[in-house]
Amino acid sequence: MADIERHHTNQRMSQIVKHNGTVYLAGQVGTAGASVAQQTQDCLDKVDALLAEAGSDKTRILQAVIWLADMADFDEMNGVWDAWVAEGHxxxxxxxxxKLARPDFTVEIIVTAAA
Structure with a gap:
């Protein structure tokens, strides 16, 4: 049976879980109250750092789930997302x-990647 590794764990959740060659990240949020673009960039910076810690990177992301507090922010979020995603990956x-955990959060990003 494959081991499960958990990193940055507390009673509620782990920021990184690795199992059987797959990396699961907890949902990442940005700076509360910042613009949608800034919160998106903050999320993606955290994703980059956590994936690097787990021995992966954005070219190995299998799936991303993005929650927006308001779909009216879709284009603003995508402007940052599209510039960040590695071409061909x-x-x-x-x-x-x-509805996100706090009203001043506008974006949450959840990622699953290959190790």
Whole structure:
């Protein structure tokens, strides 16, 4: 049976879980109250750092799930996302609207990647 590695763990969640060659990241949020573009960039910077720590990178992302507090922000978020995604390595992706943990969060990004 393959071992499960958990990093940056507390009672509620782990920021990184590795199992059987796959890296699962907790949902990442940006600076509360910042613009949608800035929150998106903050999320992606955190994703980059966590993937590097897990021995992976954005070219190995299998799936991304993006939650927006308001779908009216779709184009602003995508402007940052599109500049960040490595050409030829776009993951399977879903984007939807959801009430996030705090009203001053506008974007949350969840990533699964190959190690």
């Amino acid at each position: 776009a993951p399977a992706r879903a984007c939807g609207e959801a």
